[in-house]
Structures are given as structure tokens and as C-alpha cells.
Amino acid sequence: MRSLLTSEFTKDGSVDLLGRPSVRRKTGGWRACPFILGNECSERLAFYGINTNLVTYLIKEYHQGNAIAAKNVTIWSGTGYVTPILGAFLADAYWGRYRTIAVFSCLYLVGLILLTLSASLPSLKPPSCDKMSCQHASLGQLIFFYVSLYFVALGMGGIKPCISAFGADQFDNSDPVERKNKGHFFNWFYLSINVGGLVATTCLVYIQDNTSWALGFGIPAACMAVSIGSFLLGSPLYRHQRPQGSPLVRVAQVLVAAFRKCFVQEQRKLPRYSRFLDKAAVNTGSKKGTLPGPWKLCPVSQVDEVKTLLRILPIWATLIIFTTVYSQISTTFIEQGSRMDTNILGFKISPASMSTFEILTVILMVPIYDRILIKLARRVSGHPQGFTQLQRMGIGLAIGILSMVVASATESKRLELARTHKLVDDAVKPVPMTVVWQLPQIVILGIAETFTYIGQLEFFYEQAPDSMRSLGTAVALTTFGLGNYLNGFLIMVVSRVTSNGGSSPGWIPDNLNLGHLNFYYDLLAFLSACNLVWYLIFAKAFKYRESSGRTSCLLH
Incomplete structure (x- = not known):
């Protein structure tokens, strides 16, 4: 009788909203996930609705140059992926993941509202350029704009390290069925990210380019408000892990x-x-x-926690270069596409919308991986998930190199056509080369993302100490931030070094026809190849946590 009563409750120490032990049949599992996945989908719709077209917004509305706009976008995006350290600290030490998500979602909404105002009111942005001059934004306008933008980055800091971990908390590891479902959750969680991104890179980008920037920023604000209400509506169904101190x-x-x-x-x-x-x-x-x-x-257990964190740091470091490669989708890929023919089947599309195909690739790849590739790999490896987490990330890192090689070849072809048609000195007219040529590099990057980032989410959640799950996710997210920072730093250094102090255009000038963006892609391919070697060395020596049920290494 006692065992029957005990089986009604989860065995992982989780509690419900009122602090009582979680009842297995009433809380958690897939019944709680729609509210969590909906919040993540809306947050990603808002983020991609800003990030995807932000470089275009800065160039057209704030009159910034290519290199400056790309640098500012990567710094902002990078900050959004570094602030999760703060959110993870608050979640693990004091508030718990649920409260942290709720509070920072509201901060996120404040940033979106302010950003919509900055695009709506003429006094908060510089006037449009005319034939004679192009006025830059005033200090006050820049302050208002960047305050709103970095409020969004701060909001991300509380949502991103907690939302995936909070979703995984809904599955009890002591139950074999729930433990298996947790692995599937990470795949579908990443799918929800890309559904939000898909809407942003199609509908929102179109609205921003053809209707109104204010409406293009206002829609994500409305969606975020709805998602906050939906997330709170699911409160009775959630399982919570108690904070365990800083x-x-x-x-x-x-x-x-x-x-x-x-x-x-x-x-x-x-x-x-x-x-x-x-x-x-x-x-x-x-x-x-x-x-x-x-x-x-x-205590020995506390020492082991720190040693676990130190063991995953070399793996963490290798993912920074991959994020540097991935950040090209929202920076140089857009600038490259803007110098190509953007008419497809009679429709003129925004270069930023090309990232839609990367998102579609991920949306297509997730069910293929979850339903087909895992089963095929399981027959060969005997591993329950088909690939180990480290194997999955390693495959993605290798595919990422190929994306940069193809991007370099595409840019070389574009520059050749610019010279052939004598468009080198024309900074506006696109070369007679359809933007569809960008599809291979974008699709390959989407495949690489599917392997690398989903593996990364699961790896850092599973391998982080139990008391540091949010921190483990935050550490993983800092690779996004540092990768974006590194991209901005590389662009700045490459621009200065290759321009010889302004005596030559350099690799990434405002007129890309005078530059060599292909050389920059070659540099990223070389850095990625060196990074893969580093990764294989440390991944082969890595031993999984015993509590995770895995002791195999990368090449086992």
C-alpha cells in the first residue's frame, strides 16, 4: 500500500506551485510543455523579428555603414546571450526557474514596447536621407534606441537559461518513460524555436521592409504579451525544482x-x-x-560539482567558433545578398528573408533526426539516442566548415560577375546573380545547427551538476554571446588591417564589390577546422557523468 502511495509522486524532489510534492498524473510531462514551448516560440519570434533585419534597419534608418552595423548587431546579440548568467544565478540561488522566466519576460516586453515607440515617433529617429545629405541620429535618439534594445537583451537573460531547463524539469529521470521523453523534448523545444524564427523571417521581415518598421516591431510585442499570459495560465501544471543556493x-x-x-x-x-x-x-x-x-x-560532492564544470569548459570553448560562423546568417550573409538579384519568380524578397530557408531546414531536420536518423544510428552504435551528445555536436562542427567553404565560393563568383559587368564601382546596383545562389551555404548551416545546438542543449543540461542546471544552460548560451562578440571583433580587426589605415577598401568595405568578403569566409573556415581538431582531442577524453547513465566517450 505504501509503495502505491509513493508512486503517485515524482521521485526527483520536484514540487508543485504551492510547494507540495508533485503528483505524477496531474503535473509535468507533455501536458505542461505546450505553455513552455509557446513562451519560447513567442520569445524567439520577437528576437528573430529584431535580429534578422536589424543590420538593414541600422543601415537604412540610422544611416550606419556595413561594418559598423554588423558590429553593433553582433554586440547586441552577443549581450543577449551573456546576460543569461545573471538569470541562471537568480534561478538557481533564489527565485527558481518559474519566477525568473515570469519576471524577465515582463522586462523583455518593456523593451519591445520601447523599441516600437522608437520606430513610431519621428522625434526618436533621424530623418530620411535626401539627395544632398544623410543626417545621423542624435545622442538622445541613440540612447533611447539602445536602451530599448538592451532591455530586450536583459529579458533574454532570464528566459533563455531557464526555459529549456524548466521544460526538462517536467520529466522525472527516475521514470524510464519520462526519461526517454525528455530526450525528445529537446528536439521539439528546438523546433519551437525555429517555428518562431520562421514567422519572424517571413511575415515580420516582409512587414518591416514593405509596410512599417513600427508594425514589424509592434507585432512581436503583442505576441510576447499573449505568451506571458499563456505561460502563467499553465502554472498549476508545472513541476518545480527548489533553488539550492548560489x-x-x-x-x-x-x-x-x-x-x-x-x-x-x-x-x-x-x-x-x-x-x-x-x-x-x-x-x-x-x-x-x-x-x-x-x-x-x-564536502566531496561539492568538489565534484566544480570538477564537473571544469571538465565541460574545453567543450564549451569549441562552440564559440561555431557560433561565430552561425552569426553570419544575420550579418554578412544579408550584406552579401543585398548585392545580388533578389527577384525570385517575379517576387522581390528581402535579403534578410533568406534566413527563412535556414529555419525551414532545421524544422525539416528535427523530425527527420528524431524519427529516422536516431533509429538508423542506433542500429550501428547501439546507443539509445543513436549518437552521443558529443558525437552529435562534432558532426555539426564539421558541417559548419563546409558552409563557410561554400559561402566563399559563392562570393568569389559574385565578385567575378561584378568585374565582368563593370559594376565594381557601383555600390547600389546588384550583380546579375540570383540570391538563390546563397541557398546551399544557408541550408548546410541549418543542418549544422540541428546537430550542434540541440546536442549542446542536452549536453549542458545533463552534464551540469543537479544544483546548477540553469547555470549549465547559461554557460552553453554564453557561446552564442561570445561567438557574436568574436564575429564583431574579427570584422573590426579585418576591416582595419586589410584597409591599411583607409588607403584601400579592405575585405569588408561599404561597397562589397571593392572588397573580398570571400577571404573572410576562408578565414572562418580555417578557424573552424582548427577548432574541430581541438574539439576532437577533448571530446575523446571526456567522460560523461555517472548519474546521467552514460560513461562512453566520443569515439566509443
């Missing part, structure tokens, strides 16, 4: 305790505590015979 403090305690005993000579042989971090768990005694405080002595 993960950053726990990490700091281990580091401080280990450093304090760095030069302590152990009186007896303790094999387990022979390394630097393990010294944090060695009791060297105290003057009064009492146990030292947490900054002098840490």
Missing part, C-alpha cells in the same frame, strides 16, 4: 578552500584528494577541534 558561491568556496591548502603537506596518503581541487575536501583540523567553515572545508 552555485557561484559553491564554486568560490571550493576554489578558496583548495587554495588555502595548496601548500599543505598531507600527513597520510589520500589518493582521492591528491589533486588541487580535492584538497578543498581534506580536513586539516581546527584549533578548537571543531569542523572548519565552508570556506575552509567542502
